[in-house]
Amino acid sequence: MKRYLLSDPASEDATPTRVPIDSRVGIYRLGDGSKTIVAETEGQRVDLAVRDATVSRKTDGRPPVELSPISRGISVRNHGSTNPVSLSTNLRTHTLTAGDAAAITDDCRLTVGISLTLQATVEREGSQRSPAAEQAGGVSPAAHARTLANALRAASTDSVAESRSxxxxxRSFLDSHQLDSSEHEAVQRRVEQIERRLExxxxxxxxxxxxxxxxxxxxTALSDRIEGLYARASS
Incomplete structure (x- = not known):
């Protein structure tokens, strides 16, 4: 099972940040006056490219919001965020007040503060299907985009031929799943450029x-950008 967060940066031109949830991940605002929001893992601190004064800082060394891997997916706990933490799926929105926790077992939008929104994703081994099967099964464009993005990440370490494929x-997916945004047009142009370079x-x-x-x-950056683009469009 794979678990990760994908940031939703404030600027459309920014590349989403992918943070694996292999151990505890704390979300908090730095206390240096910059309003910088970070995700802290055991080995690093990742800038999520969002500035938000409404996200709480650490208290006694503990982040206000913490995510942890569990057998069913991801555990989200509000340790003491002064603003509620919201978990949104296609079916409902659940709010965590201080001291509350919830389990994420599928795709979910995590909102902390006013402008920090993260996509929390749980991928089970062997659960991916081919793009054609996903389309036939009525899977959402966001899920289809995620499957292709993961395939490109894997292909980039495999071969030029696999990456071209x-x-x-x-490119076909972007052509058939148009979004009314300048970011979509920019991504299409980028994919076409990369396709020519790979050829x-x-x-x-x-x-x-x-x-x-x-x-x-x-x-990998292109994969993150496409995945983030359709994740935002589905919210």
Whole structure:
């Protein structure tokens, strides 16, 4: 089972930040006056690219909101946020006041403060289906986008040929799932550019079968951007 958070930055031009939930993850505002919101794991502190003075700071070394991996998915606990923490699914919205906790077993929107919104996702092993099967089964565009984004992340570490195949699927998906936003148009152009560059890499003078770390980082950033775009559109 994979669990992670995907940030929803305030700027449409910003790239969403992906934070794995492999251990406890604390969400809080830095106390340096910058209003910076971070996600803190055991090994690092990640800037979520959001500034919000309404998100609480740490108290006695403990973050106001904490997420932890559990057997069913993700546990979310409000340790003492002065503003309520909201969990939203397609069916309902649940508010956690100080001291409350809840379990996330599927996709969920997590809102802390006024402008900090995170996408919490639980992926079970073997649960992914092909894009064609997802479309036939009536899966939402956001879920379809997430499947393709995950496929591209994996393909980037596999081969140029596999990456080309997934990018072609992404281009078709973007063409058939139009969004009325400048960000969607920008992503479409970016995918087309990358597709042409991959074609050149596969058959040009600098032919290689694998992608280097710079390419992998670029495709991962594109995956995060597409996943975040459709996650925001579905909320």
């Amino acid at each position: 997934v990018v072609a699927e992404l 050149s890499k596969a058959g040009g003078l600098h032919h290689t079968e694998e992608l280097d770390e710079e390419w992998q980082a670029e495709l």
